[in-house]
Amino acid sequence: MKIALLGYGKMGKTIEKIAIDRGHEIVIKTSDEDGYDITKADVAIDFSVPNAAFFNIVNCFKHQVPVISGTTGWLDNYNKAIAICEEEKGAFIYASNFSLGVNIFFELNNYLAKMMGQLKQYEVSMEEIHHTQKLDAPSGTAISLAEGIIKEHPEYTNWKLGNEETNKTIPITAKRIENVPGTHRIDYGSHTDTISITHTAHNREGFALGAVIAAEWILGKTGVFAMKDVLNIG
Numbered sequence: 507m508k509i510a511l512l513g514y515g516k517m518g519k520t521i522e523k524i525a526i527d528r529g530h531e532i533v534i535k536t537s538d539e540d541g542y543d544i545t546k547a548d549v550a551i552d553f554s555v556p557n558a559a560f561f562n563i564v565n566c567f568k569h570q571v572p573v574i575s576g577t578t579g580w581l582d583n584y585n586k587a588i589a590i591c592e593e594e595k596g597a598f599i600y601a602s603n604f605s606l607g608v609n610i611f612f613e614l615n616n617y618l619a620k621m622m623g624q625l626k627q628y629e630v631s632m633e634e635i636h637h638t639q640k641l642d643a644p645s646g647t648a649i650s651l652a653e654g655i656i657k658e659h660p661e662y663t664n665w666k667l668g669n670e671e672t673n674k675t676i677p678i679t680a681k682r683i684e685n686v687p688g689t690h691r692i693d694y695g696s697h698t699d700t701i702s703i704t705h706t707a708h709n710r711e712g713f714a715l716g717a718v719i720a721a722e723w724i725l726g727k728t729g730v731f732a733m734k735d736v737l738n739i740g
């Protein structure tokens with residue numbers, strides 16, 4: 507499979523290694539939106555920056571190149587991107603986190619939120635920790651986790667960045683510490699105890715492998731999919 511890497515930073519480089527190991531060829535690697543012909547690729551993988559992702563993704567739709575995007579912090583334009591994908595009969599997967607471990611953690615989070623919904627004495631809070639170069643906060647994964655809780659837990663209707671606990675709102679604390687690939691913890695605290703679940707990424711390989719598997723899976727398909735479809739879980 508011929509792959510275009512839209513974004514050739516920490517993730518682009520990790521994806522390149524894994525894709526080559528799996529027998530694929532990298533035909534485009536760019537950190538720019540100009541100067542490449544996307545039609546040379548069978549599939550594009552976008553891990554760029556929040557203000558570039560929408561353009562990169564829509565450009566793929568317009569040239570009928572399936573696209574996998576892991577870029578976070580651009581979701582204000584997600585619905586617009588989906589509408590263009592449908593109009594152009596494109597193929598698309600966005601995931602805030604492509605690792606198998608986090609996708610299992612998403613399911614665990616949903617299950618726990620449903621259980622905790624019956625126990626009014628516990629209040630939920632979340633912490634995410636990432637490296638100091640991260641541009642967005644809270645992380646895309648933290649937002650997905652908060653959305654999972656809101657769907658399953660009757661006491662919560664929104665989330666907010668910060669540690670102040672207010673009615674019906676999930677407080678998310680974002681910490682930035684040198685070289686941390688990504689840690690997410692959810693706490694249900696009461697007067698007597700705390701129940702916590704944590705996912706800790708040890709490096710970026712899990713994210714990268716998931717993105718390459720998603721690219722292999724989407725080839726020949728049209729439509730908008732999720733990592734759940736690829737992994738067949740949940």
Ligand SMILES: NC(=O)C1=CN([C@@H]2O[C@H](COP(=O)(O)OP(=O)(O)OC[C@H]3O[C@@H](n4cnc5c(N)ncnc54)[C@H](OP(=O)(O)O)[C@@H]3O)[C@@H](O)[C@H]2O)C=CC1
Binds near residue numbers: 516536
């Ligand atoms: N979904 C998931 O599983 C994961 C998602 N991510 C997300 O992926 C994104 C990238 O992460 P990471 O690789 O660590 O970040 P990096 O900053 O290391 O890489 C981003 C790259 O994008 C480049 N870039 C800037 N503008 C454009 C453009 N117009 N088109 C293409 N590339 C461009 C940057 O170039 P320059 O430096 O020259 O500006 C840089 O090389 C982030 O949004 C992050 O949150 C990260 C890990 C996992």
Ligand SMILES: O=C(O)C1=N[C@H](C(=O)O)C[C@H](O)C1
Binds near residue numbers: 603647687
């Ligand atoms: O920027 C990162 O590094 C990461 N970003 C994603 C996010 O925002 O959730 C996924 C992972 O946690 C690493």
